[in-house]
Amino acid sequence: MKYIRFIKNTMALMMAFLVTTSCMDLLDEPLENQIIAGDTDYTQSANMILMLYGAYGELYRSQWETYTLLSVRGDDVTAAGDQFPLIETDEFRYDRNFWMYNSVWLNLYTDLIYWHGAIEEIRKYQEAGANQSNAEQYVAEIKVMQGFELLQLARTWGAILIPNSSQPGKLFDIEVSSFEAVMQHISALMDEAIPLLPSVHPKDRSDVRGGVTRGAALAVKAMANLELKNYPAVAEATGQIISSNQYQLEPDYYQLFKIPGKLNAENILEFQYSDFGTATGTRTAYPFVTYGPASWTPAVPGASTGWGFFAPTPKYIKFMLDRGEQERLQTTVLFTPDGMEEIMSDPQYATLPAWVSNVTPDGDRFNNHPRYNFLSGKHYLPSTQLIPGRFGYGSNKNFTAIRYSEVLLMHAEALVNGASSSVLSADQAVNLVRARVGLGPLNGVTLDEVLDEKFAEFGMESGIRFYDLMRYNRAAELNHGGRNFNLETDRYLPYPLEQENILPKLKTGE
Structure with missing residues (x-):
């Protein structure tokens, strides 16, 4: 029961907050300092947005091991440092006892369960008379966060549990969902969210600057359908983002990943951090x-x-x-x-x-x-x-999670796999990305050329390369530097041993 005690204690902490400052004051504070109330007067409608702040705080509160583990297995990245099991993971020798596997699992599941709690709280405000449109938008934003992290879980472990409430004990009653079922769930979740989200660039939001918008939901939908090889759905979702004209490539690729790149026109989903322009005092930071x-x-x-x-x-x-x-x-x-x-x-x-x-x-x-x-x-x-x-x-x-260049290259990937589009051709999408860094145009691009362009564009970024190789069963690409990758056994990490002991369904997949 260690897992349940852990989650319950975490949720008990998260479900308490202070309402001694105004909503506008809270907008000036680090979002990860916003936490959710347990004993609440739901008729105080102005406080409903605190649930959303808390949800963003949980998204941004990303522990160092999470994206390190999720990103380390591609042929663009190698593990270094003093964590020997991480180096072993990079070389496809997995240890289900490695603390990092269990920690990342808990990090992501804690987020998902927290977000269900935030949605449940928003619904209570809604029932007590809060603005219906605002409530639906806030829930939609949180659904995108859920979809994004479910994507990370399934890409890493394959078949997983999809939480459906804020009660950790409910995990015992949930059946394990296949990788394909998780992707279908994410796509459907994004369909629920898309029409309720603001159709602006994140930097242009006035309530939560840099927050989730329709573009992020469409991008997550495209990612899920890319894994399903539903290429028409990928082309349609990415085409909507492209035709919105809300995003554009940053001309200076080098500065895109530095301070001038914060809330850049290219960034679709971006975790926000700040030193608030001061030499000392309040600070938020990604590790x-x-x-x-x-x-x-x-x-x-x-x-x-x-x-x-x-x-x-x-x-x-x-x-x-x-x-x-x-x-x-x-x-x-x-x-x-x-x-x-x-x-x-x-x-x-x-x-x-x-x-x-x-x-x-x-x-x-x-x-x-x-x-x-x-x-x-x-x-x-x-x-x-x-x-x-x-x-x-x-x-x-800031930590950039989704960029417009990924949308362009997903669009091209869908088209070279048989989808159609009236928005951009595969050549046009690829050549926009190439022109930004001074490379000449390609004609009649192939799947190999699209994947090569993605390799060049997204090196070191959140495991994108590894997932591309898995989607096309290109195991041989990973056999570099003495590595020996087996597609049947090495595509997914083993479930953390501690989770198998707590949730026997993970052992059997039943």
Whole structure:
């Protein structure tokens, strides 16, 4: 019963909040500090939005291990650091006793159960006379959060439990849903949410700036249908996003992942963090320290180091060099001197382009370290972009979950698989992404070219590459650096042992 006690204690904490400040004051506070009330006067309709704030707080309160584990198995990423079972996971030797498997499972399920509680609370306000339209919109936003994290769970573990209430004990009564059934559930959930959501760019919302909009729901629907290989549904959902004209590619790919990229026109779903423009005091932060250098010489003295747990693969670097990529490679990969030597030790890459350096365009120098030879530039914030007086690695940087370029390339993927569209052709969608980084156009794009473009565009981003390979049974791509991937046994992680002991249905799938 340890799992149930854990969830009950968590929910008891989450279901208590203070209503001593106004809604407008709360908008100026970190969303993850907003928590939900247990003993509430539901006739106080103005407080209903606090349920939504709490829901966003839970979405943004992402523990460091979650996206590290979800992202580590593709041929773009390799694990580094001192977590040996994470390195083993990256090499497809899984240990169901590894604490990180259980922690990520709990992180995601705690969110899902919390969000059911938030929806239930909103319904009580609605029944007590709160604005019906606002209530339906808030519920729709939370459904998108649920769909997004159900997607992560199913992509990682395959068949899973789909919570249907805020009561953790109800998990015992739920049947295990197949991967396909989860994707169908997500698609249907998004259909419920889409018409109720604001049809604006997230940055243009006046109530929760940067919050969930119709574009995020359509993108999650497209992702779920891509896994189902329902390509017409993918083309239709992505086509709606494209034709809305609410999103556009950021011309400067390098700055997209830094402070100028916050609430960028390209970002469809983005986790919000801030130092609130002050040298000290209130601060919200994603744990970018996970990806940061254990040794560097920052341009701003005193800027903090990181853990060095997450590194690009030599395979990815060589792939990008072969394509003549500069902007995306320089953005995605941070080199150390040893890393440069490692690449040049291959006779085919004995001479690197002059721009390859262990010093970034912003003047930060990445030094050698025994844990890694490369680091992720997508998770890097230049020390020169830190708010003066703040020194935490990545402080004030947002975490981008869905970008418009992914929508364009999903659209192209659907079309090369037989779907049709009057919005953009596959060539046009791919070439928009290529033109942004100075690459020439392609004609008559193929599936291989779409997947290559996605590999180049989304290196180090949330496991996108691994899921693409799984969708097309391309196991051989993962057999690099001595790895031996077996599609039948290695596509999904094993359920955490602790969860199998608590929920026997996970053992049998019955």
